[in-house]
Amino acid sequence: MELLGATSAVLLVCIVCLLSFTAWRKRFGKGKMPPGPIPLPILGNMLQVKPKDLAKTLQKLTEKYGPMFTVYLGSEPVVVLQGHDVVKEALIDHADEFAARGHMPIGERANNGLGIIFSNNEGWLQVRRFALSTLRNFGMGKRSIEDRIxxxxxxxxxxITKTKRMPFxxxxxxxxxxxxxxxxxxxGNRYDYKDKKFLALMNNMNNTFKLMNSYWGQVCSMYPKIMDHLPGPHNKIFTEIDSLKAFVSEEVKTHQASLDPSSPRDFIDCFLNKMQEEKDRANSHFHLKNLITSTFDLFVAGTETTSTTIRYGLxxxxxxxxxxxxxxxxxxxVVGRSRRPCVADRMQMPYTDAVVHEIQRFISLTPLSxxxxxxxxxxxxxxxxxxxTTVFPILSSVLHDNKEFANPEEFNPGHFLNENGTFRKSEFFMPFSAGKRICVGEGLARMEIxxxxxxILQNFTLKPVVDPQELSITPILSGTGNVPPIYQLCAIPR
Structure with a gap:
């Protein structure tokens, strides 16, 4: 009887695998979905796709399947786009058709379809337009925001001066x-660098970025229906996010108590005014939960990626x-020491501009977009x-395309310089993605970086605490984002 039971189980598994393979064969080929490795039931392509280094694993599959292929992350098919030509054709030439946000379980669970980053359809369109308009009114891309920076x-x-040349x-x-x-x-506020509450928030963001790009974070994204019900370190992601949202919620309450509708002070005030305008409109997207989620999106996106880029750059x-x-x-x-650099100086500083672009190209902070x-x-x-269908446009494959950048794995500002030393633009430079889903804060981020x-370099020479050759510049985690190594430096006044 036991032998019969074991034989039946093996037979059942074989039938399931055969049916999965037959279904897979029917869906792929010319005129159908792009080809890809054969998925296993439930596990998908976990044997081929390594959560620890997702972008490089997917790039490796290009050698066999070409610039467009399909992989299964768990039971969900994902179309992967590799290289400038196909990424541009999708995100720019077919911008409207690729404008939706793909399946990202952590973001969906955290935001519940609200906000700017993980939302879709009319809600996303209305709130994104409102956010862009409001941020421009408060100086995004203008002189006033440059003054704030x-x-x-x-x-x-x-x-930095307080470190007194000591490692930090x-x-x-x-x-x-x-x-x-x-x-x-x-x-409408800034916070002291020693403010414990503010530092705790920075820690929450830092931990969230690390956890999302850790092995457990990637497995959570591949198998959400299983992982959502299991204990483990991946659940800490949502604890960190809850702390950040609680802070935003408190700020909103403070704003509600002191709001002067005729004189909005910041984004939250403007959103509260919009809520009042649309209070009688059925199914308005401007309500309290969306205010908290949208503000949370801007707070996190406006902090973590830019500060990580600068940290990796240093x-x-x-x-x-x-x-x-x-x-x-x-x-x-170009600038001297008597005044601070400004954005207008960039036109006269091709080498510095090239270095800033090369930092963003080389680190490929969000390799999968x-x-x-x-x-x-x-x-x-x-x-x-x-x-x-979810689509991964692999930005790192564009930023590291050897047709455009000689020796793309080498950090070399010459990638953005002409032979005569002038700055060289490249349409392969898309660290903020491209098309309808391009980063809302691109202008602010580029200005800040x-x-x-x-x-910093006008005022300090940065020195490593070890021999430069011993410094590792390889990400310690590489999932949706690349997490730089932890390091210390000494800042020597010039």
């Missing part, structure tokens, strides 16, 4: 500096002291992607 840079310089980890200092800029726009400059030296020479020549989805059945190349790096 420069003022915050002065506070950052003070904090720049993580929280940079997080506070960058976060204060977006905080001034959304909360590590690269420690690794390459001659490049740091050349940037400082250009700063001294955030997932997209197609809004209808779409023909791309010789294949069909069915409506609702350029200004904060140049202002």
């Amino acid at each position: 420069q003022e915050e840079a002065e506070c950052l310089l003070e904090e 980890d720049p993580t929280y200092m940079l997080s506070c500096s960058v976060s204060n800029v977006i905080c001034s726009v959304i909360f 590590l690269l400059l420690l690794k390459h002291p001659k490049i740091q030296e050349k940037v400082q020479e250009e700063i001294d020549r 955030l997932p997209h989805a197609v809004t209808k059945d779409i023909h791309l190349k010789e294949y069909v992607i069915p409506k609702g 350029f200004l904060l790096i140049t202002i």
Whole structure:
């Protein structure tokens, strides 16, 4: 009887695998979905796709399946786009069809379909438009926001000066500096670098970014129906997010109590006014839960990615002291020491501009982008992607495309310089993604990265605490995002 039971179980597994294989064969090929490795029932392509280094694993599959292929992350098919040509064709040439947010279980569980980053359809469109308009009114992309960044840079310089040439980890200092800029726009406030509550929030964000890109975070994204019911470190992601949302919620309550509708102070006030305008409109997307979630999205997105980019950038400059030296020479020549660098200086600083672009290209902070989805059945190349399918446009494959960047795995500002030393633009430069889902805060982020790096280097020479050759510049985690190594540096006044 036992032998009969075991034989039946094996037979059942074989039948399930055969049916899965037959269904897989029917869906793929020319005129159908792109080809890809055969998935296992439930597990999908876990044998081929490694959660510890998702982007590189997917890039490896390009060698066999070409620039468009399908993988199963768990039971869900995902179409992967590799290389500039197909990514551009999808996100730019077919921008409307690829405008939906793809399946991202952690974001969906955290935001419940609200906010700006993980929402879809009319709700996303209305709130995104409102956010862009409001942020522009408060100076995004204008001189007023540049003034705020420069003022915050002065506070950052003070904090660096307090280190008195001693080794320090720049993580929280940079997080506070960058976060204060977006905080001034959304909360109408800045916070002291020693404020314990503010530092705790920076820690929450830092932990969230690490956990989402850890092995457990990636497994949670692949198998949400299983992982949502299991204990484990992945659940800490939502504890960290809840702490951040609780802070935002308190800020909203404070704003409600002191609101003057005729004189909005920041993003929250403007959203509260919009809520009042639409209070009698059925199914309005402007309500309290969406205010909290949208503000949370702006707070986190306006802090973590930019501060991590600058932190990773400083590590690269420690690794390459001659490049740091050349940037400082250009700063001294164009700006001098008597005033602070400004965005207008960038046109006269091609080498520094090239270094800033190269930092973003090299680190490829969000190698997979955030997932997209197609809004209808779409023909791309010789294949069909069915409506609702999640799509991963691999940004790292564009930023590291050797057709555009000679030796793409090498950190070299020459990738963005012409032979005569002038700055060279490249349409392969898309660290903020492209198309309808391009990062809302791209203009602010680019301004902050350029200004904060140049202002730091105008005032300090950065020295590693070990030999530069011993510094690792390999991400310690690589999932949806690349997490840089932890390091210390010494800031020597110039």
